[in-house]
Amino acid sequence: xxxxxxxxxxxxxxxxxxxxxxxxxxxxxxxxxxxxxxxxxxxxxxxxxxxxxxxxxxxxxxxxxxxxxxxxxxxxxxxxxxxxxxxxxxxxxxxxxxxxxxxxxxxxxxxxxxxxxxxxxxxxxxxxxxxxxxxxxxxxxxxxxxxxxxxxxxxxxxxxxxxxxxxxxxxxxxxxxxxxxxxxxxxxxxxxxxxxxxxxxxxxxxxxxxxxxxxxxxx
Amino acid sequence: xxxxxxxxxxxxxxxxxxxxxxxxxxxxxxxxxxxxxxxxxxxxxxxxxxxxxxxxxxxxxxxxxxxxxxxxxxxxxxxxxxxxxxxxxxxxxxxxxxxxxxxxxxxxxxxxxxxxxxxxxxxxxxxxxxxxxxxxxxxxxxxxxxxxxxxxxxxxxxxxxxxxxxxxxxxxxxxxxxxxxxxxxxxxxxxxxxxxxxxxxxxxx
Numbered sequence: 001x002x003x004x005x006x007x008x009x010x011x012x013x014x015x016x017x018x019x020x021x022x023x024x025x026x027x028x029x030x031x032x033x034x035x036x037x038x039x040x041x042x043x044x045x046x047x048x049x050x051x052x053x054x055x056x057x058x059x060x061x062x063x064x065x066x067x068x069x070x071x072x073x074x075x076x077x078x079x080x081x082x083x084x085x086x087x088x089x090x091x092x093x094x095x096x097x098x099x100x101x102x103x104x105x106x107x108x109x110x111x112x113x114x115x116x117x118x119x120x121x122x123x124x125x126x127x128x129x130x131x132x133x134x135x136x137x138x139x140x141x142x143x144x145x146x147x148x149x150x151x152x153x154x155x156x157x158x159x160x161x162x163x164x165x166x167x168x169x170x171x172x173x174x175x176x177x178x179x180x181x182x183x184x185x186x187x188x189x190x191x192x193x194x195x196x197x198x199x200x201x202x203x204x205x206x207x208x209x210x211x212x213x214x215x216x217x218x219x
Numbered sequence: 220x221x222x223x224x225x226x227x228x229x230x231x232x233x234x235x236x237x238x239x240x241x242x243x244x245x246x247x248x249x250x251x252x253x254x255x256x257x258x259x260x261x262x263x264x265x266x267x268x269x270x271x272x273x274x275x276x277x278x279x280x281x282x283x284x285x286x287x288x289x290x291x292x293x294x295x296x297x298x299x300x301x302x303x304x305x306x307x308x309x310x311x312x313x314x315x316x317x318x319x320x321x322x323x324x325x326x327x328x329x330x331x332x333x334x335x336x337x338x339x340x341x342x343x344x345x346x347x348x349x350x351x352x353x354x355x356x357x358x359x360x361x362x363x364x365x366x367x368x369x370x371x372x373x374x375x376x377x378x379x380x381x382x383x384x385x386x387x388x389x390x391x392x393x394x395x396x397x398x399x400x401x402x403x404x405x406x407x408x409x410x411x412x413x414x415x416x417x418x419x420x421x422x423x424x
Binding site for chain 2: 007011013014018027032034035036040048068070076080091094095096100104109111113117118119121123154170186188197205207209
């Protein structure tokens with residue numbers, strides 16, 4: 001989706017303001033929002049790609065206005081509703097629907113260390129043909145999917161060189177929409193800064209982007 | 220496919236909105252409040268840039284470890300006990316006098332949680348995400364880092380599930396330092412690539 005989230009190369013966003021001695025959370029609700037997202041994801045009703053896409057569906061003006069954890073909260077409400085874990089009415093009222101049964105949370109405090117320590121692998125131990133190899137020139141395809149994609153706009157149509165093959169990973173463009181994992185190779189592709197931005201960029205510099213097989217074509 | 224969010228009936232104040240959501244989810248048995256506390260405690264107190272600093276210090280002190288870090292960063296980092304969520308697939312890139320690496324996620328805010336903790340606000344901000352790829356030298360200048368024209372800047376856009384850690388240059392004057400002392404020099408910003416590790420003011424700290 002050509003959304004406002006796809007920010008690479010945009011201008012006019014202002015200077016980077018780094019806060020000195022920044023706390024992990026600026027207010028307790030930020031931590032609660034993060035924790036609610038992680039705990040609710042333990043239901044296994046959605047995957048990381050669907051979860052990222054839900055943030056990208058926040059209307060552009062809201063996306064730019066909201067802080068990170070505000071977006072996480074809005075995203076979680078949507079995911080919960082779509083998964084059927086809560087209803088619109090329950091979100092609006094803040095109360096369970098009359099007569100609704102109480103569930104058992106899948107993530108309890110004792111499981112938190114092992115769940116975080118294990119994480120979730122996005123790689124897949126399946127055979128998939130690598131269409132490209134290190135050193136090969138490639139072009140990022142000029143495609144504009146309406147749904148989830150991890151091919152940034154600023155790379156589309158540009159020439160790069162495969163730097164390395166990371167192995168086989170779940171494909172977000174299908175996985176985010178629950179259309180299957182479609183595992184395929186992910187490559188680190190080196191794009192010369194001048195290929196992307198023209199002569200204003202330094203001739204020495206480059207941008208490395210991790211791209212799936214389906215995002216690339218031979219050049 | 221793009222089904223936009225529609226309902227805006229929830230409280231506009233973020234603290235109230237999260238509180239209402241938490242109370243609903245606890246009452247429905249969807250989340251366990253003790254698990255929420257444990258999750259927050261982990262990222263406030265247990266997982267943070269000290270983890271990454273220990274990885275960097277080990278790489279500086281032990282050439283064989285450094286080699287393993289480049290061959291298979293995830294396994295090498297796991298040797299020190301770090302890994303898991305948002306660190307499942309790690310890549311380490313090395314700064315040298317000729318190459319300066321900078322990590323960004325232009326599409327969201329992907330970041331190596333297992334070694335750096337949760338990302339700072341600036342890393343998640345529109346200015347950083349938009350400009351790191353088109354004007355890395357300008358961004359670095361805002362962090363007070365002037366990179367010479369003879370140095371190659373490599374920007375790593377974390378568009379997939381690979382997570383990047385920059386191995387900064389070891390500062391002069393730290394020969395024979397212990398790993399613990401070396402780790403104390405390493406900052407979060409140096410491991411993202413927006414700073415260098417400053418040389419110690421006095422040797423043998």
